[in-house]
Amino acid sequence: MNPLEETGRSTRNIDPCLLVIFGATGDLTGRKLAPAIYNIGKEGLLPANFACVGFARREKSNEEFRDDLKKSISSYSRTQPIDDNFWSTFQEQIFYHKSEFDSDEGYEALAKTIADLDKRFSTRGNRVFYLSVQPKFFPIIVEKLRKFNLIYDVTKETESWSRVVIEKPFGHDLKSAGQLQDDLHKNIDESQTYRIDHYLGKETVQNIMVFRFGNAIFESLWNYKHIDHVQITVAEDIGIGTRGAFYEEEGLLRDVVQNHVMQILSLIGMEPPVSLKASDIHDEKVKVLKSIRPFTEEDFKSIVRGQYGPGFVNGEDAIGYRQEKNVKPDSQIETFLALRLFIDNWRWGGTVPFYIRAGKRLAKRTSEVAIVFKDAPGVLFQEPNKKSEPNVLTLRIQPDEGISMKINCKVPGPSSPLQPVKMDFRYGSYFGQSPPEAYERLFLDFIIGDNTLFARTDEVETSWKIFTPLLEYWAKTPMTFPNYACGTWGPKEADEMIAKDNRTWRKL
Numbered sequence: 001m002n003p004l005e006e007t008g009r010s011t012r013n014i015d016p017c018l019l020v021i022f023g024a025t026g027d028l029t030g031r032k033l034a035p036a037i038y039n040i041g042k043e044g045l046l047p048a049n050f051a052c053v054g055f056a057r058r059e060k061s062n063e064e065f066r067d068d069l070k071k072s073i074s075s076y077s078r079t080q081p082i083d084d085n086f087w088s089t090f091q092e093q094i095f096y097h098k099s100e101f102d103s104d105e106g107y108e109a110l111a112k113t114i115a116d117l118d119k120r121f122s123t124r125g126n127r128v129f130y131l132s133v134q135p136k137f138f139p140i141i142v143e144k145l146r147k148f149n150l151i152y153d154v155t156k157e158t159e160s161w162s163r164v165v166i167e168k169p170f171g172h173d174l175k176s177a178g179q180l181q182d183d184l185h186k187n188i189d190e191s192q193t194y195r196i197d198h199y200l201g202k203e204t205v206q207n208i209m210v211f212r213f214g215n216a217i218f219e220s221l222w223n224y225k226h227i228d229h230v231q232i233t234v235a236e237d238i239g240i241g242t243r244g245a246f247y248e249e250e251g252l253l254r255d256v257v258q259n260h261v262m263q264i265l266s267l268i269g270m271e272p273p274v275s276l277k278a279s280d281i282h283d284e285k286v287k288v289l290k291s292i293r294p295f296t297e298e299d300f301k302s303i304v305r306g307q308y309g310p311g312f313v314n315g316e317d318a319i320g321y322r323q324e325k326n327v328k329p330d331s332q333i334e335t336f337l338a339l340r341l342f343i344d345n346w347r348w349g350g351t352v353p354f355y356i357r358a359g360k361r362l363a364k365r366t367s368e369v370a371i372v373f374k375d376a377p378g379v380l381f382q383e384p385n386k387k388s389e390p391n392v393l394t395l396r397i398q399p400d401e402g403i404s405m406k407i408n409c410k411v412p413g414p415s416s417p418l419q420p421v422k423m424d425f426r427y428g429s430y431f432g433q434s435p436p437e438a439y440e441r442l443f444l445d446f447i448i449g450d451n452t453l454f455a456r457t458d459e460v461e462t463s464w465k466i467f468t469p470l471l472e473y474w475a476k477t478p479m480t481f482p483n484y485a486c487g488t489w490g491p492k493e494a495d496e497m498i499a500k501d502n503r504t505w506r507k508l
């Protein structure tokens, strides 16, 4: 069942299953995966017959692993404090398995553990393998899972199912993404592959389609005739923290823009799908990505790359990127990006700029999409030398999730000046609760076998096609970094870039 079609999660028919998390002692497991499993378990949304195995290379007992998870949940879960009653029973379904990712003995032992747990918890042979590990390990893990018959061959009939979930980045550029795909497909079928882009699990991102296609009033305005431009911002105030080694390989474009931002952009730019079937939605998203105008040499020069230097964030001193652990002192890795792109299709007419700005260690954490409409004809209410402000529709992805519309209004009184005012909808105050974490939704989806909110291989590939030439240009064009201080809105060139088009970034 498609998540957009359902009326409530309790209507989902969830098969029993066993979940194996590779990289179970890693950062993502602690910060996101453990709190997600805990919260959906507590809400009674997991299958009644369920068990979880953490697979990692460190020596640990089941008890130590459970204690580690409990600590992480206590620090990172959106619901606090931890419910000790629930946890003491739930933890009995969680186990630890120590092994190297390429060790045959490790997988042999895993197969035994899985067979035992399958009997004990009646999970009926259904399995999800969650690969929360560096992408270089994906092929070998999948190969071993296949070798030890832990993943089923979809060409043969089985009553049970097996699925593999992988975390981005899906490749490093177009070529390596293709290679990764080929490597995975040697051992698993596309229908068994779930590529997590957790932005798709965010309520506000899912709501983009509902907002666009469930409300008649906006759709007729959603095109080049009425929209002046679109701004997509994904700003974070945090730095690289403990992920220096990862960032030195990836950088912000690969980490955030090629996937999260492009997913948002495709939902904003897409045509209405034929139906809410996953494949119909994916088809429309791919069409938008394919319509993006390739960057020219000129575009390469105007795209702004940044790297943060020392500064202040939230009133405290913050070190520069090059001073972070595991980062080279002369690193060329970008932590900020501002660019403009166009969609050459009928809806967007190749004339509506989509401005994208994303970065680490910016002034605050905020992600939003702003649709800036064209000016009203300035004949009636325009004051001399002062234009009225354009209408702006803002979809706030996070925090303070919501939607607002800026409109012009008459100030009460005889002089009648115009003033922009904001109509505001907030998830928190309207629904009386903050939306669940993205990973909670995605966990339920891959257990249920719904891949609507997961990236399809051609989406990934098309996005790499757009950005690989830029990455190649950067590789041969070094920058003088750092070029913005922590706690600011990025390099001044980002302001200059948009100013050339007589526009400004929204003040957030």
Ligand code: BG6
Residues within 6 Å of the ligand: 198, 236, 255, 256
């Ligand atoms: C991850 C990136 O995919 O998304 C991180 O690897 C980034 O660098 C994170 O911080 C942002 O996610 P969220 O949900 O906090 O916006």
